[in-house]
Amino acid sequence: MSKFKKGKSGDLPAISTASLPDIVFMLLFFFMVATVMRDSSLMIENVLPSADQVEKLKKDRTAFIYAGKPSSSFSQLGTEPVIQFNDAIISVEEVQASVLAAQAELVEELQPKFVVGLKVDKNTHAGLVSDIKQELRQANTLKVMYIANARAEQ
Numbered sequence: 826m827s828k829f830k831k832g833k834s835g836d837l838p839a840i841s842t843a844s845l846p847d848i849v850f851m852l853l854f855f856f857m858v859a860t861v862m863r864d865s866s867l868m869i870e871n872v873l874p875s876a877d878q879v880e881k882l883k884k885d886r887t888a889f890i891y892a893g894k895p896s897s898s899f900s901q902l903g904t905e906p907v908i909q910f911n912d913a914i915i916s917v918e919e920v921q922a923s924v925l926a927a928q929a930e931l932v933e934e935l936q937p938k939f940v941v942g943l944k945v946d947k948n949t950h951a952g953l954v955s956d957i958k959q960e961l962r963q964a965n966t967l968k969v970m971y972i973a974n975a976r977a978e979q
Contacts, residue, residue: 865889865909865911865912866912867891867896867909868895868896868898868899868902868907868909868912868914869891869892869893869894869895869896869899869906869907869909869946870893870894870895870896870946871891871893871944871946872893872946872947872948873945873946873947873972873973873974874947874973874974875973875974875975875976876973876974876975876976877976879973879974879975885935886931886935886938886939886940887939887940887941887942887970888910888924888927888928888939888940888941888942889910889941889942889943889944889972890908890909890910890920890924890941890942890943890944890957891908891909891944892906892907892908892909892943892944892945892946892949892953892954892957893906893907893945893946893948893949894906894907894946894948894949895907895914902914906946906949906953908953908957910923910924910927911923911927917953917956917957917960918960920957920960920961920964921960921961921963921964924941924960924964924966925964925966927939928966938968939966939968940968940969940970941961941966941968941969941970942970942971942972943957943969943970943971943972944972945972
């Protein structure tokens, strides 16, 4: 004469998956917002010099030219400093055409504000930088910025 009946065999109830799509989309949205996509992968060693006054560039109107010795994974390029534009190693003679092509890809109102950023390894010879600057002058790309790391306060 018991007042309480024993329940079923003690099975656990099924887990509700109703909120699972919400959680998945929330994680997807978080990673889409928080992830930074790389513009290009470096094929050269690039240790930037330090500077006292550093200013941030707007990336919507900037193209970067990298110069330095090839990294260890690209040792087939030799040991002399090379020029990298986007994801390609180019010669000094190809700088003008590459920069003009990058400028032509911009929206028309940003083309006059086009800036070239030089990310040159601190151990690269000044002659290569001078050759790059001559090619930029011939392309009439006169807005050139040298990219450097901010010097640590002492």
